[in-house]
Amino acid sequence: MTLSRRISNPYLENPSSKIYGESSSCAGRALRNIFTVQASDLIKDRVYLTGICRRSCVGSQLVDWLLQHCPFVKCRSTAVGVWQLLLDMGIVLSVDRELCFQDTYAFYQFSADECTYLFCEFERDEEWQNGVKLLLQLVPLTPPRITACNLPDQKIEDAAETEAEILARLTSAVQRELAAVIALKARKSAIHQNEENNSPEDLQDTSDAQAGVLCKLQERDDIGRIELVQKLAKENYPFLQADRKEPANTEQVPCDLAVAKPDDEVTTVQEKEQDQDVLVLRKVSSHSSAPTSGCAENDWRYVVVSGTPEKILEHLLNDLHLEAAQDKETETLLDDFLLTYTVFMTTDDLCQALLRHYCAKNIQGKEENSDVPCRKRKVLHLVSQWTSLYKDWLHEDEHLKQFLKTIYRNVLDDVYEYPILEKELKEFQKILGTHRRHTVDEYSPHRKNKAFFHQFSLKENWLQHRGTVNETEEIFCRIYITEHSYVSVKTKVSASAQEILKIVAEKIQHAEEDLALVVVTFSGEKHELQPNDLALSKSLESSSRMFVYRKDLNDTLNPFAENEELQQRSVRILGINTWDLALELTNFDWSLFNSIHEQELIYFTFSRQGSGENTVNLSLLLQRCNEVQLWVATEILLCSQLCKRVQLVKKFIKIAAHCKAQRNLNSFFAIVMGLNTASVSRLSQTWEKIPGKFKKLFTELESLTDPSLNHKAYRDAFKKMKSPKIPFMPLLLKDVTFIHEGNKTFLDNLVNFEKLHMIADTVRSLRHCRNNQFGNEVPPKEHQELKPYVHHLRVIDNQQTLFELSHRIEPRV
Template sequence: MLPILFKITGMWQVLLEHNMICHVTNEHQFVDKQTYYRWIIRDESRQRGSTKRPLLPSADELTSAIFFLNTVGPDALFRMILHKSSHERTPEELELVYEELLHVKALSHLSTMVKRELATVISFEQHYHAGTVLFHQGDQAKRWYIILKGSVDVSIHGKGIVCSLQEGDDFGKLALVNEAPRAATITLRDDDAQFLVVDKQDFNRILRDVEANTVRLKEHGTDALVLERISEPKGAAIEHSGSRALSCYSVMAGLPEKIIEYVLETRVDAQPDDAQEMDTLLEDFILTHLIYMSTNVLCNYLKTYYIRNTTSADPRLVTTNELDNEQKVTSKRRVVAFLSFWVRTLGLHFFFDPVANSFVEELYCCVLEDSRTLPGMNLILAKISSIRNQRESAQRSLARHPTVVIECGVLSTMAPAPNPILPSDTCNQIIHLSDTTSFAMSIRMDKSTREICELASARLRYTQSDKALCLVEVKSNGEKIIFSLIEISISTMLGLNSKLYVVYRDEIDSLQPQLDQNGPVESVHASILEFVSSSELAHQLFILHAQLLEATDEIELITQVIGREAFPGRLPSNLDLLMRRFNEVQCWVTTEVLLSLPAKRINTLKKFIKIAIHAKENRDLMSLFAITLGLSNIAVSRLSSLWEKIPTKLRRQFAEFESLLDPSRNHRSYRALVAKLTAPCIPFIPLLLKDLTFIHEGNKTNYNGLVNFEKMHMISNVLRNFRMCKAPFAGAHSDMSSRRNTDSQNLIRNFRVKND
C-alpha cells in the first residue's frame, strides 16, 4: 500500500508531466520539499490578457479529476523514481520499485536478491513514435530492455520481421551475457512506448554479486543444495548453534530431502510456538511440498530423521562424535515441532490426507516409547499429545453425517460451507441419456467417472459389457467435455446450465444442447430485486461468498493450476464452487438487465451498480467484479440509450470499477486496491489462479535434477495472500448471519441465468 505522501507526490508528478504545472527553474521532477512550482494554465491566461474570471469546477468535475490523478499517480511516481540515480533513491522508494518489479513477467524467474539489486539500478526510457529503431543488428550491446508499455518488432537481415514482443517481454539480454553484437534489429510498433532499462555495467555487476552470494553444498561431487545469502532474513529465521547463526540464507534449489533437512536444522528450532508469523522458508515448504514431494515421501523422511544416527549433511554442522542423548532429543524435537507447524498451517485440511493422518499416530507411538527410556522427552511428548488430540477432534468433524452439496444443479441449503466438503458428501445429479430420458442419482464426491458409469450401468441394466460408457458434459453452447475415467467431484466441475450424460462413445456426436439450457426467457427475480435493498442483497452475497471462501483450502489452488491428475484423491470441490459462484453472479447480472421490462430496465441497472458499491464497502471483491463484468457484457454495454439515463455519479462510479479491471501492468489497478484493504476480504479468485498459472508455466519445477525452490517461494506468496484474505473469517459467520432475510437468501442461492 502506498503511503499517503507517495500518493500525493505521484498526483503532482502527473500534473507536471501533463504540463499543468512547472518548476520555477524548470526542474523536471516533482520533489516534496520547499520548492516553488507554478500553474502553467494561469500564466498562459495572463499572457493572453484575459480578464475573465476562470470558471470554478463543479463538485463532480473535481471528484473525477481527483479520481483520475489517484489512478495514474502511482505510475507517474514509479517513473519519477526511475529517473533518479541509484544513490538518490530512498529506502522507501527502492521498496516501491521492488514491489513493482514483482509483477513484471520478464523478471518472474529471478530471485528476490536479484530483483532488489535491480530496483537500485533499473531506469526508465520512453520513445514517442512508432518506427523508431532502438538498435540495429550488429550494434554493440549496451542495455537490457523490458517492455513496460507498447510492443516492438524483431527483424533479422534476410528474414525480415521474425516476431513481435509485447508488454512484459524483454530483449537484449543475451548479447550482454555473451559479450556479442546485437543479433537483431528492434523497431517500435506503437507510439509512446515505455521501457525498463538496465545498463550493461550494472547487469554484469549484478551477475557477479549473485554468484558471490550463492553457496553450493555438494554431495558426491554434484550440487545437492543451493543457498542464497540474504542480508535481512524475515521471520524467526536464526538458528543458534553455539554462537553461530546459519540462517542468513534462503533456499534457491536443492534435492527434496536436502531442502527438508535444511528446514529442520535452521528454521524449526528458531520458530517460537506462539509466534504470530511463521518463518517464511518453513511456511513456503509446508505450502508447496506437494508439488515435488508427496506426503508419503515427506513422512518417510521425517521418520528417518527422527531415528537417525548422524547429525547433518551440512558440512558446517558435521561432527565426528556419535550423537549423545541431547542430540538425539534435538532430532526428535525438530520432527515433532515441524509436524506441529504443519498442522497449524493447514488446519483441518491437514487431516484430510490419510497418510498425514496416520503419521500423527505413528509418531505419537514412537515418542511415547522413547519417553520411557530417553530423558528430556516430556515436552516433546506433551506436544505430540496435543497434536494427537487435534487429530481426534478433526476425526469427529470428518465423521459428520454426509450432506448434499448440490441439488440438481443448485447449491443446496445443506451445503457444509463454511466447513469444507468431505469425500463422503453427495450431489443429487440428473443423469441424461442419449434418448433424451433422464434419472436422478446420488453421487459421492469421491466417486470417479468410472464408478459413476458403473453405477449408471447397473441401474439401467445395460448388458453391452464390451462397450465402455462415457461421462460427457454438454454445455448450453453445444461444447462437449468428456471426463477422464479417474476424475472425481464431477458435479462441482459442471458449468452453468450444463447437462451430464452417460452414453456410449459412438453416441457422443449425436448429443445436442436442450432448449431449457438457454436459461429463462423472462425475469425470475425481478420482484425481489425491486423490493429488497441493495445493501441487503450485497450483505447476503458477502455472507455466502465468505462461507465458500473459508471452506476453500489453498492447496486446492495448487491442485487446480498444476492439474488434478497430479494429485489423485484430492478434492478441489470447494474451489469449484467458488469459481462457479463467480460465473453465476456475472451471468445473473447480465440476465436480469436483459430480461427486465423496458420500463424497469434502468432501475435494474442502477440497482446492480449500487450493489457493487456496497460490495466494495464490504470488501467483497468477488461480487464487485462479477457485477462489473456482467454489466460490461457487450449485450448490456451496447444499450447506449439506457446508460445515458443513468445519473452521472453512478456512471462515474461504474467507470471506476471498470478501471480496476484494467489488465495493463499486470492488473496494477486491482493490486493497488487490494493493498489498501484490510482483512477480511473476498479476493478476485480468477486473478489469483491466473497469477499461479503464470508462475507455474513460466518457471520449471526442476532443473539440473534440483527442485527450483525460487518457484515455490513465488507460489507461496500468492497462497499467503489468499490465506490472509480469509483467515479472519474463521468463527465469524454466526455474527455475519445475524441479519436474516429469507427472500434475499433464497434469491442469492437460486439464480436462474443465461450464460451464452
C-alpha cells in the first residue's frame, strides 16, 4: 500500500472552507432533499396527541426507504444510525422531542434550512448516495445510547473537575478566543448594571476614569484559568491578545524573528520570511504544558505552535541530539511529526525535503567540519525512526523506495570523507535488507564493478517482501446461509472456493460434497464457483453476495430455508466453559488489534473515504465488534426453549465479566450492547427468570458502558487496567474525530501543530495498550472446536428478522 497520495483535506483544497463537519451537514441536507422529492407521498399531515402534525414522516418508513434506495446500507441498525446523525445535526426533528431516533411509529419532521456552503460536493441530485456513504463512516463513532436517552435529572458531583479537564485539552488559540468572549460578555454586563445603578453624572465620571486603562496578562498568568478571566472582566479591563493586538514595540532581530516581549521575557517567537510568519514557537516549562512562575531558566523550552511543513521539519532536525538520548520533548515532537505528516504533505514531499537537508551546502561558505556530518546524521536518524515506525506500511511506496536508494548512494559516497557515518551506513543496510558491508550500485564512483549484483539484490528483496505480504493478507468474508443469516469467515485473499466451503461445511455441520458456493448478484443472477476458483476475487464485486447452497441427487442447487435453518439450530454454546470462550474471543480480538497501525486512525479520521486500503485492519476490528453484538442477539433469539434461553443470557453475562477481567473491553462492550438490543431486552419472561445475583452483576457491567460525562466510568476503569489491554475502538475513534472537528488544521496558512500533537497523543495510547503481549493460554483439548466457532461466528444481520424471532418466542401480550 502507498502513502504517496495525500490525504483528502478540505483545508488544502480550499482555504476558505469550513471544517470537515460541514461536509457531514451537506450530506445530511442532500439526503433530506432527495427524500422529500422521491418520497413525497410519505410526508403527510398526521393526527397527533395535541392536534395535527403537519408534513411529518414515520421513523420506520424513513428506515425502509433508505434500505430500499441504498443497497450498501445492509441492515436496519445502520439505517437508524444514519437518521440518528441527521437528528443530531438538527436536519431531522423529533415531534416528541426525543434524542434517539426510533425505528417505530414515531413522527419526525424536516428542517427547512438550506445548504449555504459554496463548495458543496453533494449539490447535484446524483451525488446524494455519496453523501450517505460519508454519513456511514460516522455511524460507528456514535456512542452507544443505552442510557443516553431520557436521563433523569441528577446532580453531577464531578462537574468542576470535568470542566477543568476539558479546558486543559483546549489549544491556546481556542483558550484565547474563549477567554476573549467571556471577558467581553462580562464587561458588557457590568457596564449595563452600572448604567442602571448610577446617575448620568456618575456614569460620565466612571467612563472618564476608565478611559485608557489597559490590562496585559503577564507570563506568569495562566490564560487558561477561567477564574482569572472572569476577575479581569468584572473589573472592566479590555482583554489584550499578545500575538494579535500588541502595540508595535517588538524588535526585529537579526535572524528575522519577531518576538513578543511582555516584561522583557520572551513567550512567543515568530519566524518570518518576506513579512510572512513561517514558524510560531511558544515558551513552556519542560515539566508542564504551560509556563509557571518560579522555574529556572534552563527549565524552559520552545514548542511548535504552527508553521509551514518545511520549517517544522527544519526545527525538528535542529532539536535532535545524536550522542545523548533524546529528551522527552524532542522525542515527542519527532513522533508527532512522523505520525501526522501525511495530513499536510505527501511522502514524496517529505523525501525531497530530507534530501535537500542532507545535501544542503552552507550558505555562508564556511561551516565547521563537525557540522556537516552532524547534519547528515540527523537526517539519517530521522529516516531510521521513520522506517522503524511505519515498518511494512512504506514498503509499497515507490517514492520512498527511490528515496532510500538515492540517500543510500549518498551515504556510500560520504562515508569515505566522514567515517563517522559508518554506523548509519550499517543501519541503512539493514533497512534495505542488504547485509553486505559496503554494497554499491551503478551510481557510485568507487565500486562500479559490483553495481549489477547490488541492483539485483535490492530489487529481489523488495519483490520478495511484497509477495509475502499479499500471500498472508487476511480479510473477513460473509458466507450467507439464508437471506438474513451468514457465517463470518476469516481467510486469506488467495483462498479457493473449496477451502472456504470446507470451513463453512464444518460450521453448519453438513457434508462438504453436498454443498456448493454460489455468487448471487444484485439483479438475482447466480454463478456457481468451481473448487479451484479464487472465491474472493469473484464474490467481492459490488452489490453481490456469496451463498452456500445444497446439491440434490441431480446436482440441482437448493437454498436453505429460513424455518429449516431455525429447526437445525443447536445450542452448543451451553456446553462450552465461559472462561475458555472469553479467552478465545480475547485471543482473536488481540490478533486483530495488534495488527492495527497507528497511521490507520489518522487516515480513518482525515480521509473522506474513511476506509480502504489504508484502514484494513482497523475496519476488521470495527466489523468484529459489530458481529459479536449481532452474535449475542442471534444465539439468544434462535433458542426457542425458555429454560435454555435463560441459561444463554446467564452465560453471556459471565462471558462479558470474563472479557472485562481479561482486559478485552472491545468484546465486553459488544456483548453488553448485544444484551441491550431492543429485540433481546424486550424478552420479559426470560429476564424475569434471571437470578438476582446475575441481574446485579449485569447492572455493574452495564454501568461501565454509561456514556454520561463522556464515558467517565469506562475511562476511569480502563486507565487503571495494566497492559496488555484492548480498548473499545469506536470510542477511541470518537476522541480523535472530536479533536479533528473541533480544531482547524490550518491557521493563517500555517499547519496547526498543536492540533496534530493532541491527535498524535491520543493515537499513542495504542502503544501503552500493546506494551506487553497476552500469554498464549490455550483452551483445553475437549474444546478443540472452540477456535473455529469463535473465528467464524454465525449471525443474523437483519434487525427486522431479529424482531420477528423475538416476537415469535415471546409474543406481545
